[in-house]
Amino acid sequence: MLRFLFFAGAMAALLYIAVIYASNSLVILAFAGILLMAAAFLYLLLIRFCTRFSLEIPISMVQQEMPAEFEIKIENKSILPVVKLKFQTVCKLSIEKSGKKIWTQGAADAYGNTIVKGKLTPYVSGGYHVYIKKIKIYDLTGIFSITRYPGKEISRLYVMPEPEEYAVTVSEASRHFTGESGDDAELFQIRPFRDGDRLQSIHWKMSAKTDELMIRENHASAGCPVVLFLDFGGKKKGGGNFYALALSLSYSLTAAKCPHYVVWYSVTEQDIMRAKVENEECLYQLLLRLFDEETDGANRDIRMLYCEKYRTDYWITDIFVNQNCNVLINGNLTERIKEVELIV
Amino acid sequence: MTGAGRAEEEAVFLAERVIEEVQKTVKGKDDCIRAAFAAILAGGHILIEDVPGVGKTTLALAFSKAMALDNHRVQFTPDVLPADILGFSMYKKNTDTFVYHPGTIMCNLFLADEINRTSPKTQSALLEVMEEGMVTVDGVSRPVPSPFIVMATQNPKGSAGTQLLPESQLDRFMISMSMGYPDMESEIEIAKGRAGSLSCEEILPVMDAEGLERLKASVSDVYIQDVLYQYMAALVNATRNNPYIELGVSPRGTIALTRMAKANAFLNYRNFVLPEDIEEVFLPVTKHRILLNTKARVTHVSTEAVLNKLFSDVPKPAAFRERV
Numbered sequence: 001m002l003r004f005l006f007f008a009g010a011m012a013a014l015l016y017i018a019v020i021y022a023s024n025s026l027v028i029l030a031f032a033g034i035l036l037m038a039a040a041f042l043y044l045l046l047i048r049f050c051t052r053f054s055l056e057i058p059i060s061m062v063q064q065e066m067p068a069e070f071e072i073k074i075e076n077k078s079i080l081p082v083v084k085l086k087f088q089t090v091c092k093l094s095i096e097k098s099g100k101k102i103w104t105q106g107a108a109d110a111y112g113n114t115i116v117k118g119k120l121t122p123y124v125s126g127g128y129h130v131y132i133k134k135i136k137i138y139d140l141t142g143i144f145s146i147t148r149y150p151g152k153e154i155s156r157l158y159v160m161p162e163p164e165e166y167a168v169t170v171s172e173a174s175r176h177f178t179g180e181s182g183d184d185a186e187l188f189q190i191r192p193f194r195d196g197d198r199l200q201s202i203h204w205k206m207s208a209k210t211d212e213l214m215i216r217e218n219h220a221s222a223g224c225p226v227v228l229f230l231d232f233g234g235k236k237k238g239g240g241n242f243y244a245l246a247l248s249l250s251y252s253l254t255a256a257k258c259p260h261y262v263v264w265y266s267v268t269e270q271d272i273m274r275a276k277v278e279n280e281e282c283l284y285q286l287l288l289r290l291f292d293e294e295t296d297g298a299n300r301d302i303r304m305l306y307c308e309k310y311r312t313d314y315w316i317t318d319i320f321v322n323q324n325c326n327v328l329i330n331g332n333l334t335e336r337i338k339e340v341e342l343i344v
Numbered sequence: 345m346t347g348a349g350r351a352e353e354e355a356v357f358l359a360e361r362v363i364e365e366v367q368k369t370v371k372g373k374d375d376c377i378r379a380a381f382a383a384i385l386a387g388g389h390i391l392i393e394d395v396p397g398v399g400k401t402t403l404a405l406a407f408s409k410a411m412a413l414d415n416h417r418v419q420f421t422p423d424v425l426p427a428d429i430l431g432f433s434m435y436k437k438n439t440d441t442f443v444y445h446p447g448t449i450m451c452n453l454f455l456a457d458e459i460n461r462t463s464p465k466t467q468s469a470l471l472e473v474m475e476e477g478m479v480t481v482d483g484v485s486r487p488v489p490s491p492f493i494v495m496a497t498q499n500p501k502g503s504a505g506t507q508l509l510p511e512s513q514l515d516r517f518m519i520s521m522s523m524g525y526p527d528m529e530s531e532i533e534i535a536k537g538r539a540g541s542l543s544c545e546e547i548l549p550v551m552d553a554e555g556l557e558r559l560k561a562s563v564s565d566v567y568i569q570d571v572l573y574q575y576m577a578a579l580v581n582a583t584r585n586n587p588y589i590e591l592g593v594s595p596r597g598t599i600a601l602t603r604m605a606k607a608n609a610f611l612n613y614r615n616f617v618l619p620e621d622i623e624e625v626f627l628p629v630t631k632h633r634i635l636l637n638t639k640a641r642v643t644h645v646s647t648e649a650v651l652n653k654l655f656s657d658v659p660k661p662a663a664f665r666e667r668v
Contacts, residue, residue, distance in 0.1 A: 063587060
């Protein structure tokens with residue numbers, strides 16, 4: 001719009017000079033300029049209302065520091081082509097307020113669909129929101145443009161850290177750990193459905209009442225010999241290294257066939273959360289949940305909060321990881337985690 | 345037909361007639377019809393993964409009528425036994441011998457509906473026949489009729505009470521496809537009764553089993569350059585080294601890709617294969633043969649997106665790139 005105003009001002013000045021000097025050629029030039037501006041404005045208005053844009057990420061998961069491709073689909077219902085389009089795409093972590101802006105250029109055929117491809121390379125692992133923030137539509141000369149702000153259609157992108165496998169030895173005590181308590185026939189609790197729960201344990205009556213799938217648990221869930229505490233407190237989420245370390249520890253325990261709980265404090269739920277990790281699928285599903293967890297920077301004793309919530313639980317080994325990537329095993333600081341053998 | 349004789353031209357014309365006859369009853373699914381017929385010409389079997397009521401049985405009936413093939417259909421349920429499919433031997437008291445009673449598999453076109461609903465034992469009995477072309481009952485092997493085509497259907501993933509075919513057995517199917525819902529115009533025609541099993545009566549047999557065998561022989565004579573063999577091998581190899589794929593395409597898949605590319609070229613009036621033929625058949629041939637890794641599955645990455653990206657990343661043979 002600034003260019004329109006500047007050009008209009010220039011043409012007005014030209015017209016004024018033409019009148020002062022009684023120059024017909026300058027008058028013609030000024031009117032030609034005004035006509036060009038009007039034609040460009042009408043063209044841009046037509047394109048603005050006849051085009052639809054949508055962003056898609058064909059493969060919504062990439063490894064850390066690998067490029068991710070996105071596609072911007074342009075649906076042009078007008079009979080005129082669009083020679084120049086500029087897209088500002090924003091890629092931000094789901095818990096952050098701002099992110100990286102990427103400009104992509106493209107064009108669109110008349111009365112058809114066009115795809116413009118772009119790439120982004122997030123360096124920090126996490127869950128990202130990708131969306132088009134603004135679109136600049138240029139006229140046929142490329143001089144004038146208007147800016148359009150499409151609705152915030154967010155596409156998700158997951159950047160996965162690459163786990164390292166640490167040396168883990170599972171002790172006999174952990175291998176034969178049961179940790180079960182309670183009578184099988186006794187109703188222990190009714191809780192919301194989680195991925196991996198058996199369909200046969202759905203409590204249909206409660207589910208119908210609450211309009212949410214609920215599970216009937218007949219006894220206390222089997223305990224795990226190892227509990228991995230993730231402390232998000234102290235500062236804003238460290239991102240990459242913290243996730244990579246947490247994932248690597250959990251991955252190593254899974255590879256050693258040691259089921260374990262991962263525990264963290266959820267700011268959204270205002271409560272201690274835990275997830276049981278028995279296989280690789282559980283591990284990555286947990287990681288997706290952690291990507292969406294916000295942090296308020298507050299320091300909390302999550303071990304104490306966990307003990308308060310799960311009083312009957314007991315375990316053999318606890319592993320504590322904080323945002324500074326310090327690892328404490330049963331309260332003892334373990335340095336150079338990659339080089340030591342974890343005995344659980 | 346480019347570079348071919350009159351006989352080949354007539355063969356392709358005959359193939360087109362079959363497709364036209366099938367199109368009389370299966371509306372709005374031209375791509376599916378061509379893909380299914382290409383698989384038949386390539387000598388393979390077809391897996392259709394789709395919801396009920398989209399025309400899978402109609403497609404099989406239409407093909408069997410157009411090619412005058414003997415057609416049997418079995419609705420698989422959890423209690424279907426291998427003997428129901430393969431047949432059984434029964435003792436005849438008057439002759440004091442065991443007489444073999446053929447099962448439903450003894451036909452040219454076998455439609456196995458909802459194959460994932462039956463037990464693994466019955467699934468493997470059928471799949472063994474598909475692989476070997478022989479039925480073995482009580483130690484005696486008998487060949488199935490020739491040509492022998494299996495069209496199996498499978499419910500979409502996630503349906504309760506089903507046992508999806510394992511990867512090793514999915515590999516035996518030449519292509520996997522989904523028919524999908526028809527478009528608006530076709531839906532109206534179906535509602536008016538101008539499509540479906542009623543209009544199967546209008547289908548005229550264009551050829552017989554022997555004619556189909558001759559067509560298959562013509563397809564196998566289609567020429568493929570060495571660079572295109574290398575290209576297909578590079579594509580298959582890329583599926584084995586992809587960061588999203590746990591299990592890539594097997595050598596059986598490479599053979600299937602070759603045969604389907606030939607069939608596709610044949611239906612496009614050529615007796616030589618181009619990269620475009622490989623591109624058209626790559627997805628249907630490979631998508632049921634690969635297994636995405638845990639990370640990709642958990643983040644709901646689609647198989648089609650991974651294969652499309654993989655295909656675009658593998659460079660086409662240089663000669664064909666210049667020509668394009």
